[in-house]
């Protein structure tokens with residue numbers, strides 16, 4: 574096995590040097606606490622790095638990533654992160670960010686995969702089934718996949734609203750929800766939905 578991971582440690586040391594050069598107190602400041610205004614829920618895909626595509630740095634965004642950017646009611650990990658972000662950090666915006674070219678969405682659309690991943694993607698398959706008529710009318714599989722990426726983002730916003738902690742924050746006007754899609758082909762984020770509108 575190549576020792577490619579060593580590059581990461583070297584990169585880290587250089588990154589620390591660069592950070593300190595422009596902002597000598599950065600790590601002292603970050604070590605005292607965090608006050609991010611955003612919670613970002615995105616996909617694990619290596620081409621969609623949350624901080625990089627939004628040009629944000631450490632401390633600016635609380636991040637949850639999982640395969641196909643889902644908010645599944647039984648996923649205690651995501652629900653805990655949402656609860657902490659709203660209750661403790663008091664984030665003002667929750668962003669669900671899908672991306673075109675999502676392998677998880679493609680697999681769900683193709684009918685499934687194997688084992689535990691298939692179980693996880695079953696939630697996306699269900700969204701495909703619920704929107705079967707609309708997807709069937711589209712001309713080809715690539716167009717259907719892009720549409721399912723968007724439908725998945727919308728469905729995850731709905732799942733967020735099913736969490737009582739989100740419902741309360743929305744009712745109190747303390748948070749906005751955003752549905753975005755990232756396009757791998759041009760690097761741009763496209764807003765799809767917003768609540769309250």
Ligand SMILES: [Zn+2]
Pocket residue numbers: 616617618640641642672674675676677678
């Ligand atoms: Zn993905």
